[in-house]
Each structure stands twice: as structure tokens, then as C-alpha cells.
Amino acid sequence: MLLVAKVLLGVLAGVMVMLWFRWTFKMKDQAAEHGIEAVNATGANFIRGDIGGLLLALAILIVLFLLQGGVWAMPIVIIAATVILGRVYSLVADGFSKPGLQAIIAEVISIALVLYINSAN
Numbered sequence: 001m002l003l004v005a006k007v008l009l010g011v012l013a014g015v016m017v018m019l020w021f022r023w024t025f026k027m028k029d030q031a032a033e034h035g036i037e038a039v040n041a042t043g044a045n046f047i048r049g050d051i052g053g054l055l056l057a058l059a060i061l062i063v064l065f066l067l068q069g070g071v072w073a074m075p076i077v078i079i080a081a082t083v084i085l086g087r088v089y090s091l092v093a094d095g096f097s098k099p100g101l102q103a104i105i106a107e108v109i110s111i112a113l114v115l116y117i118n119s120a121n
Contacts, residue, residue, distance in 0.1 A: 002120045009062055009113045012106075016059035023052035034099070054079070065114065073118040080107045080114075 022030045027048055031038060038044040058079060065072035087104050091097065 002117065005113050005117050005120075006066055009110065009117065010066060012110055012113075013059045013062040013066075016055045016062070020052050020056040020059065023055060024048050027052075054083070062110075062114075065117075069121055070118050073114050076114050077111050080111050083107055 027038070027044060031047060036047065038047050058076065061072055061076045061079070065076060084104055084107050087100050087107075091100055091104075
């Protein structure tokens with residue numbers, strides 16, 4: 001079971017790298033798909049930096065966790081939990097979003113995987 005959890009977390013890191021690539025190099029397509037519009041260079045900078053940067057940082061942290069273990073667990077959990085907090089607030093303040101709920105589920109699963117792997121090592 002531990003190996004399966006590690007593989008799933010590794011796949012998740014790979015998906016995050018793919019998403020980083022899309023948000024960084026195909027930002028207009030990705031933004032349109034999610035109903036986001038960058039009306040100027042500052043908006044594009046924030047989308048690429050904040051969304052893309054967060055995805056790449058989490059992917060790197062996951063790889064470090066899988067390679068080096070426990071010391072990298074809590075940064076992943078904290079970042080994912082704060083993203084969940086923002087998403088939950090958005091669901092309350094802005095209304096229901098199926099992709100938003102799906103993202104919350106994926107983030108909860110990633111936290112569970114990290115905590116499981118960390119406790120098993």
C-alpha cells in the first residue's frame with residue numbers, strides 16, 4: 001500500500017508539472033478554460049507567477065518528500081491546506097463551482113497521501 005501511495009503522489013507531482021507548463025506557456029488557453037482573463041501584462045504576470053509558481057513549487061516539494069522524506073511533508077500539507085481554505089471560502093462567497101470542488105477533493109487526497117506516507121516511514 002505504501003508503494004501505491006508513493007506512486008500516486010509521484011503521478012500527482014507529474015500532473016502539477018504539466019499544469020505548470022500549461023499555466024506558464026499556454027496561459028491564455030488555460031485562463032480561458034477556467035474563466036480567467038488577464039487584461040494586461042500585470043495580470044498575465046500574476047497568473048503565471050501565482051498559479052504556475054504554486055503548482056511547480058508543490059511538484060518540487062513532493063519530489064523532495066518522496067526522495068528525502070519527512071522534513072518536506074509539512075510544507076506540502078500547509079500549502080495544500082491554505083489553498084483548500086481559499087477554495088472553500090470561494091465556494092461560500094462566490095457560489096458553487098464543480099471544478100473548484102474537484103480541486104478540493106484532489107488536494108485533500110494529496111494531503112492524506114503525504115500524511116500516510118510520512119507516518120509509514
